[in-house]
Amino acid sequence: AQTVTQSQPEMSVQEAETVTLSCTYDTSESDYYLFWYKQPPSRQMILVIRQEAYKQQNATENRFSVNFQKAAKSFSLKISDSQLGDAAMYFCAYRTLTGAGSYQLTFGKGTKLSVIP
Amino acid sequence: DAGVIQSPRHEVTEMGQEVTLRCKPISGHNSLFWYRQTMMRGLELLIYFNNNVPIDDSGMPEDRFSAKMPNASFSTLKIQPSEPRDSAVYFCASLRDRHDYEQYFGPGTRLTVT
Numbered sequence: 392a393q394t395v396t397q398s399q400p401e402m403s404v405q406e407a408e409t410v411t412l413s414c415t416y417d418t419s420e421s422d423y424y425l426f427w428y429k430q431p432p433s434r435q436m437i438l439v440i441r442q443e444a445y446k447q448q449n450a451t452e453n454r455f456s457v458n459f460q461k462a463a464k465s466f467s468l469k470i471s472d473s474q475l476g477d478a479a480m481y482f483c484a485y486r487t488l489t490g491a492g493s494y495q496l497t498f499g500k501g502t503k504l505s506v507i508p
Numbered sequence: 509d510a511g512v513i514q515s516p517r518h519e520v521t522e523m524g525q526e527v528t529l530r531c532k533p534i535s536g537h538n539s540l541f542w543y544r545q546t547m548m549r550g551l552e553l554l555i556y557f558n559n560n561v562p563i564d565d566s567g568m569p570e571d572r573f574s575a576k577m578p579n580a581s582f583s584t585l586k587i588q589p590s591e592p593r594d595s596a597v598y599f600c601a602s603l604r605d606r607h608d609y610e611q612y613f614g615p616g617t618r619l620t621v622t
């Protein structure tokens with residue numbers, strides 16, 4: 392079974408600075424998706440960024456980028472120019488692309504990010 | 509589109525009572541998921557449906573939990589009888605098809621069992 396590990400329960404960053412959230416995963420699959428979801432206090436789950444495992448290029452969405460290291464099974468999220476609205480729980484998630492389990496997401500335990508004004 | 513709709517948003521009930529959570533997926537989405545979020549266990553998948561058929565219910569904690577999807581636009585998650593340890597936020601999510609990548613989450617139902 393796939394597992395996703397987020398080793399940082401909490402992180403903080405100064406407004407306008409850069410922060411990196413870590414995620415590692417365990418899988419024997421070669422093709423899969425990886426995601427970062429944001430959950431603000433409203434508890435709505437919001438997709439921040441995704442990465443297809445077959446793509447070597449790291450995904451980028453505005454101030455959010457990832458560092459995807461497939462061999463190391465590492466998938467970190469970098470938030471540049473942090474804003475107060477970035478304060479939230481961030482979840483790393485994995486989705487295989489094969490078999491009956493190819494629909495579901497496996498989540499890490501999350502990292503609570505605080506942004507200091 | 510209104511997105512995934514869940515009701516109620518909050519539910520407070522007494523131990524032993526039956527609880528029914530409801531979900532309306534995004535129109536045209538073929539897969540529906542029920543997740544539970546707790547501090548201890550994080551976000552975990554309970555069950556998912558594809559084309560209204562349950563595909564994997566291995567995450568359903570016990571027989572007290574049951575889920576149905578009678579049609580493409582409606583699903584329920586029922587807990588009978590409820591227990592305090594069932595207190596959690598329950599999310600419903602939908603996916604257009606297996607080749608799509610984004611699951612769209614509803615706002616969740618916060619369940620408190622006293």
